[in-house]
Amino acid sequence: MPEALIIDAVRTPRGIGKPGKGALSHLHPQQLAATVLKALKDRNNLDTSTVDDIIWSTSAQVGKQGGDLGRMAALAAGYDISASGVTLDRFCGGGITSVNLACASVMSGMEDCVIAGGAESMSFTTAYGAEQANAGIKQLGMGSGNMALDAIHPQSHQGVCGDAIAAREGITREELDALALVSQERADRAIREGRFDKSVVPVYNEDGTVALDREEFPRPETTAEGLAGLRASFDSIADFDLGGTTFRKQIQRRYPELEWKGVHHAGNSSGVVDGAAAILVVSPAYAEKHGLKPRARIVAYANQGDDPTLMLNAPVPAARKVLEKAGLQVEDIDLWEINEAFAVVAEKFIRDLKLDRDKVNVNGGAMALGHPIGATGSILIGTVLDELERTGGRYGLVTMCAAGGMAPAIVIERI
Numbered sequence: 001m002p003e004a005l006i007i008d009a010v011r012t013p014r015g016i017g018k019p020g021k022g023a024l025s026h027l028h029p030q031q032l033a034a035t036v037l038k039a040l041k042d043r044n045n046l047d048t049s050t051v052d053d054i055i056w057s058t059s060a061q062v063g064k065q066g067g068d069l070g071r072m073a074a075l076a077a078g079y080d081i082s083a084s085g086v087t088l089d090r091f092c093g094g095g096i097t098s099v100n101l102a103c104a105s106v107m108s109g110m111e112d113c114v115i116a117g118g119a120e121s122m123s124f125t126t127a128y129g130a131e132q133a134n135a136g137i138k139q140l141g142m143g144s145g146n147m148a149l150d151a152i153h154p155q156s157h158q159g160v161c162g163d164a165i166a167a168r169e170g171i172t173r174e175e176l177d178a179l180a181l182v183s184q185e186r187a188d189r190a191i192r193e194g195r196f197d198k199s200v201v202p203v204y205n206e207d208g209t210v211a212l213d214r215e216e217f218p219r220p221e222t223t224a225e226g227l228a229g230l231r232a233s234f235d236s237i238a239d240f241d242l243g244g245t246t247f248r249k250q251i252q253r254r255y256p257e258l259e260w261k262g263v264h265h266a267g268n269s270s271g272v273v274d275g276a277a278a279i280l281v282v283s284p285a286y287a288e289k290h291g292l293k294p295r296a297r298i299v300a301y302a303n304q305g306d307d308p309t310l311m312l313n314a315p316v317p318a319a320r321k322v323l324e325k326a327g328l329q330v331e332d333i334d335l336w337e338i339n340e341a342f343a344v345v346a347e348k349f350i351r352d353l354k355l356d357r358d359k360v361n362v363n364g365g366a367m368a369l370g371h372p373i374g375a376t377g378s379i380l381i382g383t384v385l386d387e388l389e390r391t392g393g394r395y396g397l398v399t400m401c402a403a404g405g406m407a408p409a410i411v412i413e414r415i
Contacts, residue, residue, distance in 0.1 A: 002283045004103040005294035009382030010039040011277035012203050014370040015216045017122030023212040024274040025123035029065050033073030033119035036278035039201040052111035054085035057094030057118030059373040060125040093402030095377025100301040102281040112286040117278030118374040153308045154250035159234035161311040162342035167260030176343035177227040180268035180367045187364025188220035199382045217271045217370040232262025254309045268343040273370030277378035299411040300326035306405045314407030315399045316352045322409040334393030337380040339400030340365035388414040
């Protein structure tokens, strides 16, 4: 079976995902995706007529983000018309899944050059959701009280789930705020030391001026006192009337003994941002033929489902599953990236796997840098690869929670 090799990984900086306020908020999501696809092409002198497929992740495939963003962005980036594209949705986990599927395609021997990645304009999706709500259009997706699903597996709002998990695990707000502060401090250090410079490419406006060439979301001025003063975000959402039920009641149907109050807020939850990332995956034969130097190989990948009612707990079993597939132990992993969707996700992950905190999210995470839903997984794979190269580490593991109680995972080995 052929190996799947990573040749390069690029991403945009992350812009604040609020309409009219973020530096990328005025750009079409296709332009974000095209930016990283063009960067991969230019940096690697890639003959795009040899690209077998482009596997893309976009969570909210509506409006501007509908219509197979992977294919449309490739055309916008000047790719040969023979390079096809497909777009998928695994909620937050799609950016890992796109890479995993690219790996599977190459390892099967059916394809030799596949680009994986993702893009999300949360500026657009925020505005789109508000427009739909103002028009009285009910959204029937995850976390909206879709009772056809809830009759069997009650599902709640992700932030409410985060609060409930913290109570169930005995994790305090002070502990979550401490992790959020570490995320900001590490992200600030990484930015000042240029640790992201290898992967980050600027985004341009249509007139050729720079729209954004640096991370826009981090708040290095964050303090423990400032975090302690923020009001919990999800208490009112937990008790919002969904028509005879609430998110709190949905969770308590499964966990009747569970009581909780809000512990997550804007400072210890992932930031709302816009961004895109892309990764070039090829076979050894393709790399040799085209003179490409591989940076890493994909050792193993896995997918894991877990309880959809609490929604955010699948990363731990996903990590254990992918370690078993890779034939590795926790101690073998040099660097871990667990998406900081909410502080409790990363904190529980560290505790359950008994990890060395100095190996987890060493350059900060989504609490400091933001979480552009469909792109984040691909961003994290590039981040762990850059850091393995910087530190001389061998193995990196990346995983993240996804709505519906899922988690994809991947282990890469630096070459």
